[in-house]
Amino acid sequence: MNESILKLAEMVNDASVETELLNLAGGETSNFDDPAELMLTLCGNNVFGEAYYDGVMDERQRKTGIAGNLEQLPPRARLLVATAEQVARGDNPRDLLALATWARQEANMRTTPAWMLAVAAREPKTKQFVVDYCRKKNGILVRPDDLLEAFKAYVVLYGAPLAACLKKGLAEAYTRQSEYGLVKYNPKEWPNHRGVLKMIDRRENYPLSKAMVEFLNSGAVIDEEALPLIASRKKLAQKTEFDAEAKELAKQSRATWENLVSHFGSNKEVWELAVEIMTGRSDFEGAKRTNYMALLRNLCNFAEAGISAKHWEWVYAVLTDEEETKRSKQLPFRYLAAYTQVMGNCAFDSATRDDTIAALDKAAQIACKAVFNIRGTSVLAPDHSGSMHQPIGGEKSVLSCYEAADVLAVIAFYASEHSVVIPFATTATKVEMKYDDGFFVNLNKLKAVWSLGGGTDASQITKLMTNDGIHTDRLIIFTDGQVYQGFSSEWQEYCKSHPKCWLHTIDLCGYGTRLGNQTIENERRTQIGGFSEKLLNFCVRAEVGDQLKTTEKDEDRIDVLPSMEYIRSNF
Numbered sequence: 001m002n003e004s005i006l007k008l009a010e011m012v013n014d015a016s017v018e019t020e021l022l023n024l025a026g027g028e029t030s031n032f033d034d035p036a037e038l039m040l041t042l043c044g045n046n047v048f049g050e051a052y053y054d055g056v057m058d059e060r061q062r063k064t065g066i067a068g069n070l071e072q073l074p075p076r077a078r079l080l081v082a083t084a085e086q087v088a089r090g091d092n093p094r095d096l097l098a099l100a101t102w103a104r105q106e107a108n109m110r111t112t113p114a115w116m117l118a119v120a121a122r123e124p125k126t127k128q129f130v131v132d133y134c135r136k137k138n139g140i141l142v143r144p145d146d147l148l149e150a151f152k153a154y155v156v157l158y159g160a161p162l163a164a165c166l167k168k169g170l171a172e173a174y175t176r177q178s179e180y181g182l183v184k185y186n187p188k189e190w191p192n193h194r195g196v197l198k199m200i201d202r203r204e205n206y207p208l209s210k211a212m213v214e215f216l217n218s219g220a221v222i223d224e225e226a227l228p229l230i231a232s233r234k235k236l237a238q239k240t241e242f243d244a245e246a247k248e249l250a251k252q253s254r255a256t257w258e259n260l261v262s263h264f265g266s267n268k269e270v271w272e273l274a275v276e277i278m279t280g281r282s283d284f285e286g287a288k289r290t291n292y293m294a295l296l297r298n299l300c301n302f303a304e305a306g307i308s309a310k311h312w313e314w315v316y317a318v319l320t321d322e323e324e325t326k327r328s329k330q331l332p333f334r335y336l337a338a339y340t341q342v343m344g345n346c347a348f349d350s351a352t353r354d355d356t357i358a359a360l361d362k363a364a365q366i367a368c369k370a371v372f373n374i375r376g377t378s379v380l381a382p383d384h385s386g387s388m389h390q391p392i393g394g395e396k397s398v399l400s401c402y403e404a405a406d407v408l409a410v411i412a413f414y415a416s417e418h419s420v421v422i423p424f425a426t427t428a429t430k431v432e433m434k435y436d437d438g439f440f441v442n443l444n445k446l447k448a449v450w451s452l453g454g455g456t457d458a459s460q461i462t463k464l465m466t467n468d469g470i471h472t473d474r475l476i477i478f479t480d481g482q483v484y485q486g487f488s489s490e491w492q493e494y495c496k497s498h499p500k501c502w503l504h505t506i507d508l509c510g511y512g513t514r515l516g517n518q519t520i521e522n523e524r525r526t527q528i529g530g531f532s533e534k535l536l537n538f539c540v541r542a543e544v545g546d547q548l549k550t551t552e553k554d555e556d557r558i559d560v561l562p563s564m565e566y567i568r569s570n571f
Contacts, residue, residue: 035086036095036564041507042080043099043116044107044530065159079512084116088123096120097133100140101571107530108329111149113140118153121166134169141173144185152191167200174207179229180254229253247273257294271305279314290318292328296338299356303347312352316359325366331531332411333404335364339440364439370533371415372540376473378416381461382409382446383479385425386454401508404531405478406446408506410439411533412476420470426453428460458483459490466494474502476539480509504539541566
């Protein structure tokens with residue numbers, strides 16, 4: 001597996017290489033004409049898996065990093081860095097920063113965009129854009145841990161000191177960080193804010209106040225008025241009883257559930273206060289913001305602690321609020337993870353379980369509203385092959401890629417005017433879905449399909465479409481792209497009688513290989529990588545762009561990747 005990815009990484013930086021490229025399953029694939037297209041399949045995925053190089057580089061190693069030796073990176077990370085360098089050296093170098101911003105804001109990735117920023121800070125043609133992109137509030141560096149990841153990426157790749165543009169850019173990004181964020185995302189191990197602040201542009205009260213710098217350096221609070229939240233949290237840490245004073249300090253400091261449970265234990269009283277803070281019900285001024293992700297992660301803990309009906313109502317109110325759901329930017333498979341945990345936990349009584357599942361179902365359907373209306377007929381094909389059973393984002397993940405594919409397929413089902421759902425592996429089959437059945441009922445219909453074999457024969461999709469006389473406007477495949485030989489010829493044959501049909505691939509693993517070979521017409525196919533429901537909007541944009549073509553003259557044809565035009569214009 002690794003050899004195939006490394007071979008592709010070499011080809012990214014050597015345009016003279018001409019060879020028949022095979023994917024990891026031995027099936028036909030092809031190069032991307034533009035490295036920006038390849039980057040679209042990579043930057044929306046977590047190609048680094050689990051946290052990479054955290055706490056393992058000693059001081060000597062941090063001075064040199066890997067010194068440009070990309071072979072020391074994991075294979076998919078190596079491919080991403082090599083592709084980022086190619087984009088940065090191309091005719092549109094700003095594309096690298098625009099793609100990184102898109103990956104952070106719409107694909108909801110954190111690690112990958114930070115590494116792309118690190119490459120941009122090193123490359124001559126992209127350095128000029130780095131500070132401006134770091135300044136953006138809704139950009140690449142949003143949370144304090146984003147800054148740490150960008151710092152780490154640069155040191156790992158190129159060593160110390162930092163490039164001047166990154167020193168300035170990180171400093172500008174620090175000016176936007178809140179007291180709450182800096183104390184929440186402040187690890188003791190490398191990389192940490194103490195280390196970053198030593199290497200970036202600084203002067204008195206820039207980029208942070210003197211009091212905050214002292215706290216990050218030593219843990220001391222020299223000015224309680226300047227750091228009221230941290231001062232309250234330090235007082236909370238000195239409490240041994242969960243009394244009225246402790247509860248007030250918890251509200252004032254916006255204590256996280258981890259803070260409370262680790263210090264005062266996991267019991268009903270502690271969890272009810274945690275819910276009060278997470279749902280923004282605290283009566284302390286300034287603590288009104290909700291924590292959607294924490295609510296989603298702790299549903300089973302709430303049940304095990306036996307929180308009151310009133311507190312459950314507060315939880316449901318946030319989870320089913322349309323604005324809160326949109327603001328949280330949860331990747332769709334997070335709802336499946338929560339659903340799976342709730343269904344498997346015996347602490348729920350039947351009524352509470354039903355109410356919780358109903359709230360999750362409504363939240364998941366709100367996520368569907370982020371997708372444009374997909375007109376006409378769509379064939380939706382989630383990959384159920386053996387390779388799709390690998391965990392998302394590393395070994396610690398409880399969900400697999402095939403489950404993420406199923407979630408996206410169900411979202412596409414709700415967004416489509418008409419659709420046919422065809423999961424595939426060695427064989428393919430149709431699954432009947434109904435709009436009124438609910439999100440998780442339809443999802444469970446897909447999850448129940450286990451008898452398709454362990455192979456990845458995408459040609460079975462088109463064979464079934466042909467045999468059953470299915471006429472569609474598009475085929476959307478949710479896959480890792482590692483399909484067997486034969487798909488390209490089958491798809492070409494289907495397109496002879498359906499010449500306006502589109503092929504869209506949602507790449508869930510980021511191996512950097514394209515579905516099908518060069519015989520597939522580029523004008524009507526797209527490929528993009530990631531887990532966000534918003535990726536489906538790229539399919540719509542591509543087709544709308546095609547409809548805007550006014551003549552057959554080459555100079556009047558819209559770019560075959562209108563999604564890049566969208567990214568350039570908006571990010």
